[in-house]
Amino acid sequence: MAILDNTSLQLPKENPGAEDFLPLLGTDHVELYVGNAKQAAHYYISAWGFQPLAYAGLETGLKDKVSYVLQQDKIRLVLTSPLRSGGPINKHIDAHGDGVKAIALWVDDATKSHHETTKRGADSYLEPKTLKDKDGEVVLSGIHTYGETVHIFVERSNYNGVFLPGYISWNPHYKAPEVGLKYIDHMVGNVGWNEMDKWCRFYEKVMGFAQLISFDDKDISTEYTALMSKVMSNGNGRIKFPINEPAEGRKKSQIEEYIEFYNGAGVQHMAMATDNIIETVTALKNRGIEFLTVPASYYEDVLDRVGEIDEDLMPLKELSILIDRDDEGYLLQIFTKPILDRPTMFIEIIQRKGAKSFGKGNFKALFEAIEREQESRGTL
Template sequence: MASETNPLGLLGIEFTEFASPDTDFMHQVFIDFGFSMLKKAKANDIVYYKQNDINFLLNKSKQGFSADFAKSHGPAICSMGWRVEDAEFAFNEAVARGAKPADDAAKDMAYPAIYGIGDSLIYFIDVFGEAQNIYKNDFEDLAEPMIVEEKGFMEVDHLTNNVYKGTMEKWANFYKDIFAFTEVRYFDISGAQTALVSYALRSPDGSFCIPINEGKGNNNNQIDEYLGEYNGPGVQHLAFRSRDIVGSLDAMEGTAIKTLDIIPEYYDTIFDKLPQVTEDRDRIKHHQILVDGDDEGYLLQIFTKNLFGPIFIEIIQRKNNLGFGEGNFKALFESIERDQMKRGVL
């Protein structure tokens, strides 16, 4: 039920919608990640992909909101569907709390929606679960579905927003004031040449987080590079929660998905700091997985290089740890800077 601590009755993420001038490439990346292509929307050219509790929509429509969004941003996450108890109630309550209704948008789906980060859409979905869901109601089976072996990705752990300098607090307040997200972390991160600051917010139902990044210092940092290429603020990356990150990466070997390079010296001391890690250490080194934790637990994480324009994917496995890999920020930041140098950005 909606409550003071969860005023819209938010219950998690239902789908992420992608649009791109090159949808064939996105399709192949989804397949490489282990998503099966199952259905197509009855009303327009939207294809549905699934892996466990992660639902992707690839919008191939040539007209409408998503097509226009891709023209402005290139490959993009143009909308998300968030689960709520009552879609109309959540929409009305969001608008009453200051959200901008998306009634004027040429929406590709007939669900109530508001404008979110970078004028992407947040749809409110109150039909979800195995018994009844939007994919049964509004989609039809493909004549030739593509069923692939899943890669162990269970759900979206978090999604990170990149915003212009001076607007991080504005966007944090958007999520706090409308949805009642709570702040769980604040980061001030520096590499050799660039820096950023970040708020991490948790949804009121506790099912996912949204870190918000703002660049700091010179304009060649990774956040400003994203904003320039993407033509505005938006979703920088999605994080997939894996039940077995080593197994997931083993299954992805041979695909076109490339991950960031980590300096070998990182592994000289990491297992001394975290001796409780039970996963195969040679495989961790082989895949260049980052490890972080404390006395109570640890996490393993890895980041792809940019996949869709400036958007990338994080893979994370949590073992009694709800952090974001704070102990890895320096190594990760320097890895991103090295990648920027290779691409001529720094």
């Protein structure tokens, strides 16, 4: 199993407008608050090919919560459930359903990261603290961002344990093969009406990000619905956060639907990268993952729009994988249906063949597919 390299790197700057005063080295992990962590872990192992890594709960001395840690290449998910009634985790689940609580970012210096962000206006979520065990020490700190989502800064250069102090190795008998997921390409946040610019300024001022790209309601609209989006990125390009807000349309947009059922702003989807999207999506479909589909007519002129690609078109068409091109190459992408009962979070699978963009040419087909799902739910 690939373990994240804990060595600090001087990474090249991909986004020249970003200040990078933290800096951020990558996504350390993503923590989701879920109603039943044991069963959620089985889902991510069986359906998504994540591998069991670590555990904390009653057996490790916790009395109020339990967490299972899963890993696939550089992606780590932490699934956390409450063990007793009441308390903040219960309130989060009651309000939002299962969802992302913490986007944890890997840094050289968690204390400095907390100081630099809070002095620029961030509200502190976690004052810097050091966790220790026989394998070394980890420094954690954290700040609030949109909704009830938080960023945790993780400094782990002096730690050689399985995940964090307080966790033990988790090695159950059952494991499923991986499906080729490599790393988190980007994570998308949905915010309320007229809040996109506010949170983009937050990432610019508080975390030193710069805007990579912007889409307005002319770019992302259909006959019925529209939204606006801006993509914020740190300097080395390892952390990309598109921020979406609703725009006026004839019917309820997917962003409005999300905010209604999530009860506020939150993480809409994680985009997970693969080196072979055909193999990855085939494996996921065989394990029961459901994806949005587009009409066969999408593929009639797609190569006229995007030009020559390495892949055969037929398997892409059979799987409903979308194609788009920018000045630096092309990308392949596909989106699951919501993976929860509430129509909130979903997952994107993306393979980049040089492209740095986010599939603007696919927006109309994608959002029409989402609207078909909304209509089936009676929420359009």
